[in-house]
Each structure stands twice: as C-alpha cells, then as structure tokens.
Amino acid sequence: MRANRHFIKSVFTYRVLLLALVAFCCLEPHRANAQRISIGLYDTCSIQELCVRPLTEGYKILLNGKLRELEKEKELRIAFQERMLYCTQGAENLQPSGHVALLHTDPNSQFELKLLRPQGEARTYEGNLSLFVDFGRIMCINLVDQENYIAGVALAEVGGKAKPELYKAQALLIRTYLMGNRTKHLEEGFNLCDQVHCQAYKGSASKYPYILQGTKQTANMVVVDGAGELITSVFHANCGGQTASARDVWLTETSYLQSVRDPYCRRARGANWKKTLSLNDWKRFLQSKGVVTERINNSGYLYRSETREGMYELPGGIAVPFRDLREYFNLKSAWFDVTVEGGQVNLSGRGYGHGIGMCQEGAMRMAEEGKTATEIISFYFRGARIIKLERAQ
Ligand SMILES: [Zn+2]
Numbered sequence: 001m002r003a004n005r006h007f008i009k010s011v012f013t014y015r016v017l018l019l020a021l022v023a024f025c026c027l028e029p030h031r032a033n034a035q036r037i038s039i040g041l042y043d044t045c046s047i048q049e050l051c052v053r054p055l056t057e058g059y060k061i062l063l064n065g066k067l068r069e070l071e072k073e074k075e076l077r078i079a080f081q082e083r084m085l086y087c088t089q090g091a092e093n094l095q096p097s098g099h100v101a102l103l104h105t106d107p108n109s110q111f112e113l114k115l116l117r118p119q120g121e122a123r124t125y126e127g128n129l130s131l132f133v134d135f136g137r138i139m140c141i142n143l144v145d146q147e148n149y150i151a152g153v154a155l156a157e158v159g160g161k162a163k164p165e166l167y168k169a170q171a172l173l174i175r176t177y178l179m180g181n182r183t184k185h186l187e188e189g190f191n192l193c194d195q196v197h198c199q200a201y202k203g204s205a206s207k208y209p210y211i212l213q214g215t216k217q218t219a220n221m222v223v224v225d226g227a228g229e230l231i232t233s234v235f236h237a238n239c240g241g242q243t244a245s246a247r248d249v250w251l252t253e254t255s256y257l258q259s260v261r262d263p264y265c266r267r268a269r270g271a272n273w274k275k276t277l278s279l280n281d282w283k284r285f286l287q288s289k290g291v292v293t294e295r296i297n298n299s300g301y302l303y304r305s306e307t308r309e310g311m312y313e314l315p316g317g318i319a320v321p322f323r324d325l326r327e328y329f330n331l332k333s334a335w336f337d338v339t340v341e342g343g344q345v346n347l348s349g350r351g352y353g354h355g356i357g358m359c360q361e362g363a364m365r366m367a368e369e370g371k372t373a374t375e376i377i378s379f380y381f382r383g384a385r386i387i388k389l390e391r392a393q
C-alpha cells in the first residue's frame, strides 16, 4: 500500500473535501469547539468488504451527497468495485457511491465496525465514519472526539484494569504524541493511523468510565521538555529494571530520555525472558558486523551485566550495539546476559520493548503504590514538565 503513495497527491484535494464535508456535517453549533481528529482504521489491512451497525439512534448516511436516516442496529454491508462502494441493507441495495459517510452530531454516538473480507472482530467506535476506495481497498476514516480517541488508545495500551493515575499518565503521553504528530498521515487524508506506527487504537473505551475520566482530568495537558517543546512521548512494556537512554538506542542525545533505574517493574510478567540460538548463527551475525570470530573462543562470547549497556563487547576491542542484536534476532529487549553451551548461545534477558521513556509495568506499579501521574511522568522523563495548553489546539 505504501508503494502507491505517488497516487496520493492526485486524490488529495478530493479527500480534503470529503473530510471537510464530514467535519462540517458532524458539528453542532454548541459543540463547535469539540476537538475531533481523523484516524485511518485498519491501516495495514486490505479491506474488501465490511459491515457497520449503528448502536445509537440518529445516525445518517451520506450517499452521493444525499443524507438519509440510518436505523439503529440495522446492518449495512459495504463492498466495492472499481472506485464505487456498494451498500446493502437487508434486501435493499442502496445507490452506488464513490464516498459513503456515517454521520452523527453527538460525539459520543457509537457504531460497530466489522470486517467481512478479510474477517475481523467487531469493534465499537465513536463519532463518524468516512469510507472511500483507494489503494485497491476500502479506506475507513473515523472522525472521533479527541478525548474519546485518547481513552481508546489508553485502553489498547494498558487494558482496562489499571489504576486511575496510570490512565492519567498514559493520557498525557498519548495527547502529547497526538499534538506533535497530527500531520503524520495528512497526505493520505487523515491525522493518525490506528497501528503502532502511530498509536494502537481499537475503538471506544466507553465501557471503562475511569479511563475516560483519566483523559478528561488531564484535558489539554501535555508534557514538554525544559525548553517548552513537546517531548517524544515514548513508552514500552517493561524496562527490566533500568530504562534505556535515547543515545544508546537511537543515537540521539535527548535531555529527558536518560537511563533511569526502575525498581517498580522487576517482579512484573514482562521482566525476564530467555532465548536459545545456534552459536553458528550468532557468529555469522557478528562476522557481518566485522568481528573476526576465528580469534574468539567460546568463553569470549560470555557477557553478564547488572546494568543496561549499549554495546556487546568482545575480545579484541570490538563491540556490537545490543540494539542491532535485538533487531536481527528479534529479541524482546536489548538487555541480556550471554552464555555458551555446546553449539548453543543462551540468552537471559530483562525487559520487553525498546526500553526508552515510560516503562508501563513500572508505571502501573507506581500507580498501585499511590504515586500520582505527575510523579510517574517525572520519574521516567527527567526534567520534563506537564503544562496546560493555552487553548485547545
Ligand atoms: Zn501511522
């Protein structure tokens, strides 16, 4: 799909018009300041057919520029041929249209979206839905209230069982990312995608009122660095007891992304891992990095470290970045001990994820111990501050 981006500009104006229309249709006068953003749903999936079902009264469908009522709970199946969408509702075939939108004036209105080809689970979303054909698939764009979106991402990221202060911390980071990346997919006609490329989003968190409460209590608040710039609000599952610095992983020195010792996540489920690899594969990779393995005996590969290090040091003064080993061997983290037994390399690792920024399992524990969202953010992002934006962005 990404390879087709050179087609994008030709349909860019068309999409902007569509989105403007959807935005216009969905705003009631008293909600004119409600912040909505557009999210490209199932961004990596080639959707051929889908089904939508309004869960709230009052949805309208826009077909060929005309609005008609859409009955609650009544399924609408949508497939396409060429660039036209074909909708069927029960036995009725609706008029084919290049663009279909589900519109509601209430940002908390809900609809269910289920993929039929390929098959997918039914998910509940809030707000409006805009559909059109591009890249040989149905493009699905959800125009959603910003706070509902933030709550949805928080649910996708940490599930529904954490403490309120963790949801507040997570909401601050999600909002900070959103504010700094709203143009990431603009040329495709939406703000952010729903994949980890941007932030994982699988729909509404309305069944978890305290998640939405966490986002509302931090409304318009973002995290900035000492210079007042939005931070790179990264997080990961578990740091293994010490977070990684941006310098070691991304090779960029970032004042607030330093390595910190984390006593909170050591007993969590993501804290430890093991993996066995063939010694030959290990050697082959090291050779590709310029290591002369003929000069190293098995004990030369041993490595043990109580602290997170950037480089795997080998005899002869050669070192290979742990992040390269992690990437090549698809390891859970870039912090591990190495032992050799026969023709095997045994890795014993700590943590899960890149290790930079907030450690989610550590933050979860901090919230359980009564720490506030501000304390959690300050612990993982040294020197960062939480500020309230002057006005809604
Ligand atoms: Zn994205």
Ligand SMILES: [Zn+2]
Binding pocket: 238, 239, 240, 241, 242, 243, 262, 264, 265, 266, 359, 361, 362
């Ligand atoms: Zn941690």
